[in-house]
Amino acid sequence: MTAVLFDRVRRIAADVLEVPEARITVDSSSENVETWDSVHHLNLTLALEQEFNLQFEPEEIDEMSNLRNILSVLGRKLKPAS
Amino acid sequence: MIRIRTVKWASVNTSDVRQEIERLVAGGEVGAAGLLRKLWRAEQTASSAAFVVRHYETLRPKLDLSPHRLAVLRSFTVEPIVPFLRAGAFDAKIDLTLYLSDFNAYVQEIVDPGSRLYQFSPDCIIFAVQTRDLVPALWSGVSRLNSEEVRSTVEQTIADLRHWITTLRQNATAHLIIHNLEEPSLPSAGVLDSQSVTGQRSAIAQINRELGKICAELTNVYLLDYNALVARHGHDHWHDERKWLTVRLPVANQHLNDLAKEWLQFLHPITGRIAKALVVDLDNTLWGGVIGEDGLEGIRLGVEYPGAAYQELQRALLDLHARGILLAICSKNNRDDAMEAIEKHPGMLLRPAHFAATRINWGDKSQNLREIAAELNLGLDALAFLDDNPLEREQVRRELPEVLVIDVRGDAMDFARTVREVAAFERLTLIREDQQRGDMYQAQQERHALQANAFSREDFFRSLRQEAEISGMTKASVSRMAQLTNKTNQFNLTTRRYTELQLMELQRSGVGDCFSIRVRDRFGDNGLVGVAITRRRGEVCEIDTFLLSCRVIGRTLETAFLSFLAEHARAAGTRYLQGWFLPSKKNAPARDFYSRHGMEKKEENSDGSLWSLDLSTTQIACPDWIHLQVLHGDNE
Numbered sequence: 001m002t003a004v005l006f007d008r009v010r011r012i013a014a015d016v017l018e019v020p021e022a023r024i025t026v027d028s029s030s031e032n033v034e035t036w037d038s039v040h041h042l043n044l045t046l047a048l049e050q051e052f053n054l055q056f057e058p059e060e061i062d063e064m065s066n067l068r069n070i071l072s073v074l075g076r077k078l079k080p081a082s
Numbered sequence: 083m084i085r086i087r088t089v090k091w092a093s094v095n096t097s098d099v100r101q102e103i104e105r106l107v108a109g110g111e112v113g114a115a116g117l118l119r120k121l122w123r124a125e126q127t128a129s130s131a132a133f134v135v136r137h138y139e140t141l142r143p144k145l146d147l148s149p150h151r152l153a154v155l156r157s158f159t160v161e162p163i164v165p166f167l168r169a170g171a172f173d174a175k176i177d178l179t180l181y182l183s184d185f186n187a188y189v190q191e192i193v194d195p196g197s198r199l200y201q202f203s204p205d206c207i208i209f210a211v212q213t214r215d216l217v218p219a220l221w222s223g224v225s226r227l228n229s230e231e232v233r234s235t236v237e238q239t240i241a242d243l244r245h246w247i248t249t250l251r252q253n254a255t256a257h258l259i260i261h262n263l264e265e266p267s268l269p270s271a272g273v274l275d276s277q278s279v280t281g282q283r284s285a286i287a288q289i290n291r292e293l294g295k296i297c298a299e300l301t302n303v304y305l306l307d308y309n310a311l312v313a314r315h316g317h318d319h320w321h322d323e324r325k326w327l328t329v330r331l332p333v334a335n336q337h338l339n340d341l342a343k344e345w346l347q348f349l350h351p352i353t354g355r356i357a358k359a360l361v362v363d364l365d366n367t368l369w370g371g372v373i374g375e376d377g378l379e380g381i382r383l384g385v386e387y388p389g390a391a392y393q394e395l396q397r398a399l400l401d402l403h404a405r406g407i408l409l410a411i412c413s414k415n416n417r418d419d420a421m422e423a424i425e426k427h428p429g430m431l432l433r434p435a436h437f438a439a440t441r442i443n444w445g446d447k448s449q450n451l452r453e454i455a456a457e458l459n460l461g462l463d464a465l466a467f468l469d470d471n472p473l474e475r476e477q478v479r480r481e482l483p484e485v486l487v488i489d490v491r492g493d494a495m496d497f498a499r500t501v502r503e504v505a506a507f508e509r510l511t512l513i514r515e516d517q518q519r520g521d522m523y524q525a526q527q528e529r530h531a532l533q534a535n536a537f538s539r540e541d542f543f544r545s546l547r548q549e550a551e552i553s554g555m556t557k558a559s560v561s562r563m564a565q566l567t568n569k570t571n572q573f574n575l576t577t578r579r580y581t582e583l584q585l586m587e588l589q590r591s592g593v594g595d596c597f598s599i600r601v602r603d604r605f606g607d608n609g610l611v612g613v614a615i616t617r618r619r620g621e622v623c624e625i626d627t628f629l630l631s632c633r634v635i636g637r638t639l640e641t642a643f644l645s646f647l648a649e650h651a652r653a654a655g656t657r658y659l660q661g662w663f664l665p666s667k668k669n670a671p672a673r674d675f676y677s678r679h680g681m682e683k684k685e686e687n688s689d690g691s692l693w694s695l696d697l698s699t700t701q702i703a704c705p706d707w708i709h710l711q712v713l714h715g716d717n718e
Contacts, residue, residue, distance in 0.1 A: 011097075011129070012129040015129035015130070015132040015133040015136075016128065016129055016132045018132060018136045039161045042159075042161065042162055042329055042331075043128060043132070043161070043162050043165065046128055046162050046335050046338070047127065047128035047129045047132070049335055050127055050128055050129075050335055050336070051127070051129065055324070058324075058328045061328070
């Protein structure tokens, strides 16, 4: 599940940040991906909301400035209600 | 979890296409453009928009796209809309260069003639300002206003808008698209709001009415009914309050593409990416069932379901016909069966006279479409094609990639709406010629019949009894003349595009002379069909623009028009008449025009060739079968 989630996030991040998929790793962040500016950050969160059919809280959006955090926010939100 | 699996399936589906696109783009192959278009039509998400745009950018230099510079003046975040807009534009073969104004800096940008907006020299400016930013008093503060204050706020807003729009009009030649103001879904006063003529909604409606009038009064200024757009999708769905409060993005994620699409509905007619004719199939498209099997009594067409769905489509086609879009038939049938249904079936709203061309036979549809294009004197890229059969659509897509094949989804009940939403059928202005075009083509069919019977070309020309009328540019003719410079591709020597304002400026400044030609013949009035623009420098009169609408090519009218230009140049005291032929993908019919008329090649470079005529030694005669009349006016 985690690997599948990572693949989906990586494809969307690559599309929105306009880089080849291979450039995106769990260590990618707004610090080390040149195109990851504030406009692309907004576009990325919107694309993820669309792909996973959910809404992020403003605090979550601030937190999602690297792949690791994006995966952990998504992991939390996608957990089936018990 | 099931929901997620469904989404994943959708993305797996397109991943092969993506890989193929990446492979082709890496090899620099233009064929990738077709796949990009396919991907975009299948999956219009934010991430596929970005993917499509990135790869189109790489192919851009190799594609035949219309460049277009678009500026957006806005009071809210539109950045996430941009990838959708660019992907949709690429799909329509429009190469966008974009300028976004700073937030709420639109007034400074408009009033300062040296602003970055004007430096950008846009072809088109979109004014996208929200009610809550433009008149906060009428959006959220209205309960604190008395009726007198509401009235004065309305008047002030109308005055501001009028001032800004006229200033834009004076400072730029661009097309202007003006958003109107949205009405709130929940008025401050609740149901009480509707009980008063100075209520919040009626105040905003009043501003919108005046705004509509302002746009109609000015040239190339168009209203985008934003209030209706929001209502069409539903106020409650359109907005996302959370995104508005955090990042000033008022439009909900799932509607970002809808705003981009609405802008594209305007960009299609502005950039000339339009379809001039719609070719339709018959069985299971114009009526339900198969005429050859079910017979006149058996096909489904009428006011009751299921025939009503087909009537709805016919109604949509009638609306296109009224907009000047030609209709044609391409159907695999026995001609007599099909024509009998079209002539006699009581449920038919369309009749034979509505169709400018028909190909009803058992032949290949792409060959028939080629013939229809030739008969209507249109390029294949001016045709749209509607057919319920996916195999026929696929075949046409493959054989004739220039033709716009309409994506039909769902069943017959969706056909009418699908046709109404095709951006290539949008028009922003209608002039007499547009509305009569269908009739003119019918006269054209009769002309062709005559040509087939005539003994010689000369006899044919004589039998047409052509009466041509040349005149300078007038207020009444300028919009048709600008339209012709933008739409004419085949018989066009230089393919230079002009807006109305540019033509008026050319004429006013005395830099150039603009002429138009109209022609009547025994079958009817063809209207204004040609434009020429000349510029005088010393002893040279240069033909800047020379074009004829394709429906009058091959009738020696071009010789008559050129003979006039030669006479006019001579009378003005110049010695040489010169003109460039600038080859384009489509203007081969004009290639030998100057050489045929005895002009000599003076110069040639990578753009084209310059031809010259010594007026002191050579004349160009007007064919004696054309009665030519020159109207001398003061050009006003």
